[in-house]
């Protein structure tokens with residue numbers, strides 16, 4: 001089939017390359033000319049394992065191309081996947097839907113024959129219906145452009161795997177466009193194994209996405225709330241979490257206590273969901289998400305507090321190594337990154353902060369030019385009064401006390417992800433602090 005993918009960020013570039021990989025002819029569309037130029041040269045403008053190679057390979061097959069022309073996109077596509085950003089608005093928690101509106105407005109006037117426009121971006125419930133109306137108002141009369149919603153659940157760092165082998169696919173199909181279901185089934189027919197395909201109305205499909213992210217955020221904040229209690233009572237949240245995980249009703253995934261969640265999805269999605277629930281008059285139902293958010297942000301303060309304690313009560317003039325800038329390993333995404341937030345807070349308190357991240361250095365430098373950036377994790381720890389592990393990249397976990405002891409001023413480490421072996425560090429004479437552990 002001939003597909004366009006509108007918006008070639010983390011989601012869109014991955015979707016475009018994977019759809020080409022399963023045999024479709026795909027045209028990626030973006031308003032950012034630098035992004036289009038990079039993609040045409042086989043370079044994704046961000047780090048996602050395997051994606052550069054897949055884009056290059058698929059360009060080579062002739063099935064994947066990129067453009068900044070909506071006219072070309074409209075003429076080409078039978079199905080248009082809309083993958084533009086829906087960031088948090090500057091004036092509060094609600095989602096900024098202006099990029100979606102702009103994409104529909106740019107595409108619609110060029111649609112002269114029947115096609116399916118499929119929203120994949122994460123949106124407040126009710127958006128799809130509004131966009132369906134916007135699309136039919138802006139498309140030429142009789143063009144036959146219909147709209148469906150197909151929210152995306154991929155994780156950064158596993159984006160290709162999650163796109164090619166998703167746990168499930170959700171199709172939001174409105175009563176005005178029932179034919180969308182068979183079109184989407186055809187698009188995803190090449191996936192092997194064939195995932196469960198769940199067909200529902202538009203608002204339910206929109207809600208599946210934000211409720212999934214709310215559940216995941218709640219699970220992380222639940223264990224981080226337990227970490228607070230563990231800190232106050234001398235218990236160990238890692239043993240607590242391990243014991244909980246054996247209960248198959250609870251399960252161990254997303255139960256890692258630490259400095260909490262960040263990224264371009266969970267934080268903004270729980271805030272936008274609350275804002276939407278307020279608009280719908282059911283704000284009370286989601287009030288707990290405020291606590292989920294608050295618990296999450298308190299973990300960042302806790303790391304700042306622990307670091308302050310370990311350097312003797314005042315970070316001013318102290319050298320602090322921060323390992324990690326990305327919000328999670330295997331990504332260069334620094335959107336709402338706990339690691340970068342903690343580094344910035346400590347710098348604001350006067351600490352001399354040296355950051356290292358295997359992939360996110362350029363992004364971090366642009367956003368936080370006031371921080372120092374080291375060439376490797378050992379260099380970041382040079383002269384350090386305390387080392388903070390805040391993003392659990394494999395390269396950090398492989399370092400041993402023997403690598404660090406010769407370079408630091410004081411052997412002290414905060415394990416912000418409970419990812420290091422405490423006994424190893426303590427046996428080597430280091431002061432070790434994990435979050436949620438006495």
Ligand SMILES: NC(=O)c1ccc[n+]([C@@H]2O[C@H](COP(=O)([O-])OP(=O)(O)OC[C@H]3O[C@@H](n4cnc5c(N)ncnc54)[C@H](O)[C@@H]3O)[C@@H](O)[C@H]2O)c1
Nearest residue numbers: 007008009010011030031032084085086099102103121122
């Ligand atoms: N990043 C993820 O892992 C992920 C996973 C699932 C869902 N989502 C959702 O997908 C959406 C996109 O997220 P992202 O992380 O890929 O964002 P992103 O910021 O990385 O990418 C957005 C892209 O859209 C482009 N764009 C903006 N306006 C445009 C327009 N009018 N026409 C064409 N292109 C335009 C931008 O230039 C950019 O390349 C969001 O709603 C997000 O919540 C993201």
Ligand SMILES: O=c1ccn([C@@H]2O[C@H](COP(=O)(O)OP(=O)(O)O[C@H]3O[C@H](CO)[C@@H](O)[C@H](O)[C@H]3O)[C@@H](O)[C@H]2O)c(=O)[nH]1
Nearest residue numbers: 152153154155156220254255256260261262263265327328
């Ligand atoms: O036990 C855990 C698991 C995760 N995290 C943190 O939670 C954040 C989010 O992690 P993850 O969900 O793996 O990353 P994302 O790529 O943001 O993916 C989430 O957001 C996407 C965008 O909506 C969805 O598509 C995915 O399903 C959803 O997992 C990261 O900062 C992790 O460090 C923890 O602190 N503890």
